[in-house]
Amino acid sequence: MKTVEEIKSAIEAAVPEAAVEIAPNPNPALPHxxxxxxxxxxAVAKFLxxxxxxxxxxxxNVTGVDWPESLEAVYHxxxxxxxxxxxxxxxxxxxxxxxxxxxxxxxxxxxxxxQEREIFDLYGIVFTGHPDLRRLLMWEGFKDHPMRRDxxxxxxxxxxxxxxxxxxxxxxxxQAMVTSEPITSSKxxxxxx
Amino acid sequence: MSEMQSHSAILADKxxxxxxxxxxxxxxxxxxxxxxxxxxxPSTHGVFRMDVALDGERVMRLRPVFGYLHRNxxxxxxxxxxxxxxxxxxxxxxxxxxxxxxxxxxxVEKLAGQEVPERAEYLRVILGELTRxxxxxSSIGFxxxxxxxxxxxxxxxxxxxxxxxxxxEELTGARMMVNYMRFxxxxxxxxPGWLERTRKVVAGLAxxxxxxxxxLSTNEILMARTQGVGVLKAELAVNAGVTGPxxxxxxxxxxxxxxxxxxxxxxxxxxxxxxDHGDVYDRYMIRMLEMRxxxxxxxxxxxxxxxxxxxxxxxxxxxxRPKRGxxxxxxxxxxxxxxxxxxxxxxxxxxxxxxxxxxxxxLTVLEDMCLGVxxxxxxxxxxxxxxxxxxxxR
Amino acid sequence: xxxxxxxxxxxxxxxNFFGSYFSAERLTTVEYPEQRIAPYEAARVFPFLVFDGxxxxxxxxxxxxxxCEKECPPKCIFIEKSKDKKPDALGKQQFYPARFDIxxxxxxxxxxxxEVCPFEAIKMDTEYELSTDNRFGGLLLDRRQLAKSNQYYxxxxxxxxxxxxxxxxxxxxxxxxxxxxxxxxxTAAIAGEGA
Numbered sequence: 160m161k162t163v164e165e166i167k168s169a170i171e172a173a174v175p176e177a178a179v180e181i182a183p184n185p186n187p188a189l190p191h192x193x194x195x196x197x198x199x200x201x202a203v204a205k206f207l208x209x210x211x212x213x214x215x216x217x218x219x220n221v222t223g224v225d226w227p228e229s230l231e232a233v234y235h236x237x238x239x240x241x242x243x244x245x246x247x248x249x250x251x252x253x254x255x256x257x258x259x260x261x262x263x264x265x266x267x268x269x270x271x272x273x274q275e276r277e278i279f280d281l282y283g284i285v286f287t288g289h290p291d292l293r294r295l296l297m298w299e300g301f302k303d304h305p306m307r308r309d310x311x312x313x314x315x316x317x318x319x320x321x322x323x324x325x326x327x328x329x330x331x332x333x334q335a336m337v338t339s340e341p342i343t344s345s346k347x348x349x350x351x352x
Numbered sequence: 353m354s355e356m357q358s359h360s361a362i363l364a365d366k367x368x369x370x371x372x373x374x375x376x377x378x379x380x381x382x383x384x385x386x387x388x389x390x391x392x393x394p395s396t397h398g399v400f401r402m403d404v405a406l407d408g409e410r411v412m413r414l415r416p417v418f419g420y421l422h423r424n425x426x427x428x429x430x431x432x433x434x435x436x437x438x439x440x441x442x443x444x445x446x447x448x449x450x451x452x453x454x455x456x457x458x459x460v461e462k463l464a465g466q467e468v469p470e471r472a473e474y475l476r477v478i479l480g481e482l483t484r485x486x487x488x489x490s491s492i493g494f495x496x497x498x499x500x501x502x503x504x505x506x507x508x509x510x511x512x513x514x515x516x517x518x519x520x521e522e523l524t525g526a527r528m529m530v531n532y533m534r535f536x537x538x539x540x541x542x543x544p545g546w547l548e549r550t551r552k553v554v555a556g557l558a559x560x561x562x563x564x565x566x567x568l569s570t571n572e573i574l575m576a577r578t579q580g581v582g583v584l585k586a587e588l589a590v591n592a593g594v595t596g597p598x599x600x601x602x603x604x605x606x607x608x609x610x611x612x613x614x615x616x617x618x619x620x621x622x623x624x625x626x627x628d629h630g631d632v633y634d635r636y637m638i639r640m641l642e643m644r645x646x647x648x649x650x651x652x653x654x655x656x657x658x659x660x661x662x663x664x665x666x667x668x669x670x671x672x673r674p675k676r677g678x679x680x681x682x683x684x685x686x687x688x689x690x691x692x693x694x695x696x697x698x699x700x701x702x703x704x705x706x707x708x709x710x711x712x713x714x715l716t717v718l719e720d721m722c723l724g725v726x727x728x729x730x731x732x733x734x735x736x737x738x739x740x741x742x743x744x745x746r
Numbered sequence: 747x748x749x750x751x752x753x754x755x756x757x758x759x760x761x762n763f764f765g766s767y768f769s770a771e772r773l774t775t776v777e778y779p780e781q782r783i784a785p786y787e788a789a790r791v792f793p794f795l796v797f798d799g800x801x802x803x804x805x806x807x808x809x810x811x812x813x814c815e816k817e818c819p820p821k822c823i824f825i826e827k828s829k830d831k832k833p834d835a836l837g838k839q840q841f842y843p844a845r846f847d848i849x850x851x852x853x854x855x856x857x858x859x860x861e862v863c864p865f866e867a868i869k870m871d872t873e874y875e876l877s878t879d880n881r882f883g884g885l886l887l888d889r890r891q892l893a894k895s896n897q898y899y900x901x902x903x904x905x906x907x908x909x910x911x912x913x914x915x916x917x918x919x920x921x922x923x924x925x926x927x928x929x930x931x932x933t934a935a936i937a938g939e940g941a
Contacts, residue, residue, distance in 0.1 A: 186677025270593020296419040436819035439856035570751030
């Protein structure tokens with residue numbers, strides 16, 4: 160299989176307005192990836208799937224990553240016909256707050272369908288062109304994006320049977336807010352099996 | 353559950369494209385009936401819901417609903433060390449904890465550049481193939497259960513599974529949640545007594561597969577219900593990322609044990625069965641044949657296993673901090689390609705920990721396979737995909 | 747002939763059914779709780795703390811280093827160090843746990859605490875009939891409930907306990923040899939000064 164540099168030149172030759180650069184893996188012994196600008200991603204993806212030498216017809220994994228400045232989608236591509244791979248491509252959003260769109264690669268590889276839905280659900284990246292962008296793992300009225308690093312868990316400590324230390328403090332504050340009777344710690348109640 | 357909609361509203365929003373599910377035309381008049389199959393359902397392999405829109409008995413539209421078993425395994429892993437995530441991987445695909453452990457250990461070993469001693473590789477193969485055997489046997493058992501066989505083939509499969517789980521308990525201490533692989537080898541060495549008992553169990557497995565085969569494969573009811581049902585074309589299967597026995601039943605020769613040759617699989621002589629039609633009967637037959645190939649691999653591995661250590665001397669248990677970088681490690685789990693994608697920022701916890709779940713991605717084509725069939729066949733097609741909700745929802 | 751496959755299958759079922767009257771291979775049910783299967787030696791359920799000798803407080807091997815608390819994946823161990831020290835098996839003064847709670851409703855029996863303990867103080871028990879009717883604290887075991895003797899450890903995991911005893915004896919022998927050498931050096935120095 161071609162090296163990352165050769166794939167980059169092949170993409171630039173075939174898709175003229177493609178903006179591709181090599182994103183080196185901080186560990187140099189492991190494969191490097193290609194960072195693709197979102198505008199040309201669909202054309203590049205079609206080229207990678209249909210090119211006679213690469214024939215990357217199998218999208219194995221789509222991952223969302225939360226970096227401090229932006230969100231990212233990472234795609235791992237393999238070839239079932241030629242039995243080579245992986246080729247890793249990545250796309251960054253502009254920022255984490257309001258410009259979180261990326262083009263969906265579901266029209267090119269169907270296996271992105273559920274995985275992009277999951278990234279939309281857990282990270283908040285909006286994939287334009289996805290046929291059915293709904294939440295996957297969380298329920299439909301859910302408001303936040305749980306996998307982000309700044310996600311705050313809701314305060315739903317109704318009770319914990321063996322509350323201890325930190326959890327005990329949270330349970331007690333929650334109970335104080337909800338009812339007027341205080342609860343005692345588990346050590347105070349009849350302990351022992 | 354959504355309220356009744358007119359059928360044009362349900363079916364209208366489907367863009368036409370070769371890799372989208374077909375737009376179905378209902379034959380009768382009136383409204384489509386919307387049924388929620390699940391999450392409390394005896395045949396859905398766990399808490400899983402399918403919203404089907406029916407015209408009489410035929411399925412016009414099917415939307416799977418996930419998330420009932422979502423435990424946010426990936427976020428928990430970001431908050432604890434690499435070693436502490438190992439027992440959580442047991443609970444992903446809870447029928448096959450060994451292969452989950454192996455995939456995670458493989459990904460971390462790639463990330464950290466860790467070597468594994470030979471005896472540990474052989475033990476991994478032995479336990480992995482035992483896991484594959486009991487998974488395929490249980491999967492066929494559950495499939496026949498859903499066909500109405502009231503548990504007889506399932507209980508025969510579970511009888512063999514009990515022998516394998518007893519071996520696991522003797523070696524690792526637990527029947528299912530084994531927590532056996534470590535980064536750089538295996539946790540516990542196998543005694544010669546254990547290897548002897550394993551050889552005895554493996555010697556009995558071939559007779560079991562023959563018996564299972566005689567019980568089921570030429571059964572007219574099974575053939576009538578499964579042949580021609582739920583056909584999946586090879587082109588769509590590859591494009592939709594389907595892997596494992598489901599992909600091979602559609603005729604595509606892609607087995608990661610042969611393609612990647614991870615571990616020491618290129619030392620073993622085994623064949624990869626392929627199907628011709630891609631229907632439920634082919635998937636059943638592929639699992640049956642893969643059980644036989646697993647027995648072959650097991651006999652080879654048990655003959656050739658060398659002496660030696662099972663943990664690499666450079667492996668660290670505590671204070672394990674792999675260098676900055678990212679790695680994707682994948683194996684051929686019994687259900688498909690199980691991959692772990694890890695990003696390390698040099699700290700003791702992973703920065704990003706992602707599980708590539710074969711069961712979730714195999715379900716991408718569930719709607720395509722189920723359109724136009726009766727409700728009873730939906731249960732069979734779903735059973736032939738062989739999913740486990742712990743993996744789908746993580 | 748139509749139906750031949752079904753008849754072949756029924757022959758298999760009949761073989762299993764009538765065979766279950768004659769061979770244990772085919773009848774694998776164990777009628778619990780009247781019959782029980784002895785657990786394997788390696789079986790693990792929940793952790794317990796090992797103590798040497800007969801006094802569970804004085805002989806407890808745990809020195810409250812809190813490594814198991816840090817490494818436990820679901821964080822079900824809660825330790826409070828003592829303020830004073832007591833001598834351990836090698837004679838050194840060590841802290842001990844004033845409070846050592848394990849919440850077994852959270853514990854997932856992964857056995858990582860056993861693997862990382864440097865003092866062979868925490869091991870896996872095989873007791874599994876632990877249900878209680880007290881939902882607030884009935885499954886929170888304190889150090890009194892967790893402390894079990896080394897003889898008990900030998901009963902449930904004989905080979906493992908023998909290995910642990912051998913390792914601890916070797917450590918003690920090494921420590922004794924070191925103190926003997928330093929004591930001899932001291933007496934030699936004093937004798938050298940005196941002469």
